[in-house]
Amino acid sequence: MFEYAPAPESRAIVDLRPSYGLFVDGEFVDPTDGGSFKSINPASEEVLAEVAEGGSADVDRAVRAARRAYEQVWGPMPGRDRAKYLFRIARLIQERSRELAVLESLDNGKPIRESRDVDLPLVAAHFFYYAGWADKLEHAGFGANPKALGVAAQVIPWNFPLLMLAWKIAPALAAGNTVVLKPAETTPLTALLFAEICQQADLPAGVVNIVTGAGETGRTLVEHPGVDKVAFTGSTGVGKAIARAVAGTRKKLTLELGGKAANIVFDDAPVDQAVEGIVNGIFFNQGHVCCAGSRLLVQESVAEQVLESLKRRMARLRVGDPLDKNTDIGAINSAAQLARITELSDAGAAEGAERWSPACELPERGFWFAPTIFTGVTQAHRIAREEIFGPVLSVLTFRTPAEAVEKANNTPYGLSAGIWTDKGSRILWMADRLRAGVVWANTFNKFDPTSPFGGYKESGYGREGGRQGLEAYLNV
Amino acid sequence: MSERVAVRKTYKLFIGGKFPRSESGRSYLVQDSNVSLASRKDARDAVVAARAAVKGWAGATAYNRGQILYRVAEMLEGRREQFVALGVPADEVDAAIDRWVWYAGWSDKLPQVYGGANPVAGPYFNLSAPEPTGVVAVVAPEAPALLGLVSVIAPAIVTGNTVVVAASPAAPLAAVTLAEVLATSDLPGGVVNILTGKLTETVPTLASHMDVNAIDLTGVTDAELATELEVKAAENLKRVLRPAPADHDWSADPGVTRMTVLLETKTVWHPKGV
Numbered sequence: 001m002f003e004y005a006p007a008p009e010s011r012a013i014v015d016l017r018p019s020y021g022l023f024v025d026g027e028f029v030d031p032t033d034g035g036s037f038k039s040i041n042p043a044s045e046e047v048l049a050e051v052a053e054g055g056s057a058d059v060d061r062a063v064r065a066a067r068r069a070y071e072q073v074w075g076p077m078p079g080r081d082r083a084k085y086l087f088r089i090a091r092l093i094q095e096r097s098r099e100l101a102v103l104e105s106l107d108n109g110k111p112i113r114e115s116r117d118v119d120l121p122l123v124a125a126h127f128f129y130y131a132g133w134a135d136k137l138e139h140a141g142f143g144a145n146p147k148a149l150g151v152a153a154q155v156i157p158w159n160f161p162l163l164m165l166a167w168k169i170a171p172a173l174a175a176g177n178t179v180v181l182k183p184a185e186t187t188p189l190t191a192l193l194f195a196e197i198c199q200q201a202d203l204p205a206g207v208v209n210i211v212t213g214a215g216e217t218g219r220t221l222v223e224h225p226g227v228d229k230v231a232f233t234g235s236t237g238v239g240k241a242i243a244r245a246v247a248g249t250r251k252k253l254t255l256e257l258g259g260k261a262a263n264i265v266f267d268d269a270p271v272d273q274a275v276e277g278i279v280n281g282i283f284f285n286q287g288h289v290c291c292a293g294s295r296l297l298v299q300e301s302v303a304e305q306v307l308e309s310l311k312r313r314m315a316r317l318r319v320g321d322p323l324d325k326n327t328d329i330g331a332i333n334s335a336a337q338l339a340r341i342t343e344l345s346d347a348g349a350a351e352g353a354e355r356w357s358p359a360c361e362l363p364e365r366g367f368w369f370a371p372t373i374f375t376g377v378t379q380a381h382r383i384a385r386e387e388i389f390g391p392v393l394s395v396l397t398f399r400t401p402a403e404a405v406e407k408a409n410n411t412p413y414g415l416s417a418g419i420w421t422d423k424g425s426r427i428l429w430m431a432d433r434l435r436a437g438v439v440w441a442n443t444f445n446k447f448d449p450t451s452p453f454g455g456y457k458e459s460g461y462g463r464e465g466g467r468q469g470l471e472a473y474l475n476v
Numbered sequence: 477m478s479e480r481v482a483v484r485k486t487y488k489l490f491i492g493g494k495f496p497r498s499e500s501g502r503s504y505l506v507q508d509s510n511v512s513l514a515s516r517k518d519a520r521d522a523v524v525a526a527r528a529a530v531k532g533w534a535g536a537t538a539y540n541r542g543q544i545l546y547r548v549a550e551m552l553e554g555r556r557e558q559f560v561a562l563g564v565p566a567d568e569v570d571a572a573i574d575r576w577v578w579y580a581g582w583s584d585k586l587p588q589v590y591g592g593a594n595p596v597a598g599p600y601f602n603l604s605a606p607e608p609t610g611v612v613a614v615v616a617p618e619a620p621a622l623l624g625l626v627s628v629i630a631p632a633i634v635t636g637n638t639v640v641v642a643a644s645p646a647a648p649l650a651a652v653t654l655a656e657v658l659a660t661s662d663l664p665g666g667v668v669n670i671l672t673g674k675l676t677e678t679v680p681t682l683a684s685h686m687d688v689n690a691i692d693l694t695g696v697t698d699a700e701l702a703t704e705l706e707v708k709a710a711e712n713l714k715r716v717l718r719p720a721p722a723d724h725d726w727s728a729d730p731g732v733t734r735m736t737v738l739l740e741t742k743t744v745w746h747p748k749g750v
Contacts, residue, residue: 247706248702248706414740437740438744439745446600446745448597448602450594450596451602451743457689461713461715466604468741
C-alpha cells in the first residue's frame, strides 16, 4: 500500500466567532437565561465556539417572531417573491460553499471530501429546487389553492447538519411557512452561518429563526402551542415521544427516523461494484446515516468471495483528519456516539458474532472508530436489529430471493434497502417486496432534491424531497 | 292460512370473510336488533385476518382492485331497498354507490398522479410509486351510517390496504349489511373486517396493536379519547388520520387525502449505463 502525503484543506476560510447567540427575528440575540454550551471539533476535542442554549422564554420569543413574520410578511408575500429569496439563498450557499464545507467538517468530523462533494452541492440544489415551487403550488397536485400551515418547528440531527437544515427549511419556506429550527447540540455552527446567509439575502426578519440547544430546547419547541407543524429527523425513540406530544393537537407531524437497511448482494452481481456499494453504504459519513446499509445480506454461494474482496477494500480505507482531502472516514461525532457504537459492537462480539477490522492507526485525540464488520450474525443479534449509527456492518447470508426479502423486511424499520444483481426482472421483483422508502439498485446512498426520501413503519412518516416533500408543509 | 312468519337476520361481526358472533358471546340491543358486542379478542382476530389478506390484496393488480370496487357498487345498487328499509335515506344510498364507483376508478390512476419519474441530477433512473401502508384501523363516523362508512373504507382499500373497521355503535345495521354486500363482491376475505360494539372496547386495542400500520380516527367524537388513541398509536408510529370535524360534509368531493395518508412512497434508483 502506498503512502499519501498529507493534503489538508485550509481552515483559514472559516471565520469563527468565540461565541454565538440565538438567531431570532433577524438578529443574533443573547439567550434570556444566559445559558451556553461548547461546540467542539470531534477530531481534536478542541473547542470551536461557545453557543447559546435556548430556554423556554427564548423558544417563545422565536415562535412569536415566526408567527409575526408569517402573518405580516411571508404569508401575504406573492410566491414569486418567496421564490426569489430562496434562489438568493441557494446562490449564496454556492458562493460560500467551501467555507460551509470546511466548517461542517470541523464541527461534525466528516471528511472534507464528503462535505465538499456531497453535502454542500445537495444543500444548494435543495434550495434551488424548492425555490422553483414557491410560485407554482397550485400546480403541485394538492388542489387549486393549497395553503401554508403557519409556523414550523423543526428539529434536526447532527449527521448532516446543513443538509438536514436544507431539507427542512427549503420546502417549508417555499410553501409559505416560517420556521424555528433547532440544530443538534453537537453541530450548531453551520446553521448559525446559514443564519448569516439569511441576513445577507435580506430575508425578512423572523422568517427563519435558529434556536440552539440540547434535547430540552427541542422538546420545548415541539410542545410550544404556537407551532402548527413539527418536523423531526433523528432517533426513533425521540420520534415516538414527539408523536405522543403532538397527539390531540392541530400540529401536523412528519418524522424521519432510524433505519437498519439491508444491502442485498446476489451471486450474479459484479463483485467489485457491489463491494464499492457496500463500503459506500456503511462507511459513508462514518456510518452516521439513517439509511446506511448496515446489514449486508450476501448470497451464500458468493459470501466468501465478497467478504474477501470487502476486507481487501476496507484495508485501504483511510481513517483520520476530516480536513485531509484523502480521508475516507472521519471522526465519530461525539463521545456519546462513540460510546454507543462501542457498546453495541461489544454486544455483537459477546453474542457470538465474529468481529474484524483492518489494521488501522487512529489519532490519539478525538473520537474514532475503525471500520468494522461482523460475520456469523444471526437475525436475533442486537447488531442485526438495533441501529448502530457507526461504521459497523453486520453480515448475514441467504440462499433464495424470497429468503432475502424475508430477512430484509425483518426489522421494525423501513427506510432504505439495496439490491445488487445483474438481472433486471429480479431487481423489480425485489423492489416490489422490500418494505422501504428508498430502494437503491446497483447503487447506494444517492440523494437528490427531486427524489422523495422517507420511511415505512418505524422509520417514520412523510417524505422529504420532490413534489411529495411539499405536502408536509401544506394544509392537505 | 296464517300470515308468514318472517325470518329475522342475526347481525354478526365480519372477520376474514366470515360472519362470526363475538367470541365473548355478547350482544347489545340497538336499532331494535341484537348486534354483536365485539371484544378485544375479536379486534385482535380481525387484525390477524386483515394482515393475512395484505399480501394478496396489495399484490393484486390495480385493474383487479378497481373491478372489485366497481363490483361492490353493482352489488350495493342491487340491495338499495334493503338499506332504505334500514332507515338509510335513498339519496344517501345513491351517494354511497356513486362513491364506490368514484374510488374504483382511482385504483390505477392514483399511482400515476401521486408518483412518477424524478429528474435527478445524475445518470440514474429514478421512480417514485405509492404503496399501501398495510393494515389500517378505521373508526367509522357515527353518521351518515352508510355514506360515512363507505367514505372511510373505500379510500383505504382501493390502494391495497386492508382494514379493521369499528362501525358506528349507534347505527351498526348498515355496516353489517354492507359486509354482506362486500362478501358477495369478490372482495377477498379479510380485506375488510367490521366490528360492532363499543368504541372504547375495540379501538384502544387497535390503536395499540403492533401489527396495525395506520389508524383513521374519523369517527371519534370524544377529544380525550382521540388524544389517548393517538398516544397509543405512537408506540409503533402508526400513520394517524385525526377525527373529522363535526360539520364535515360527507357529500362533498372527498379529494385524495384519505387515500394518500395511508400510502407510502417508495422510490427506486438504478444507474444508467452500458
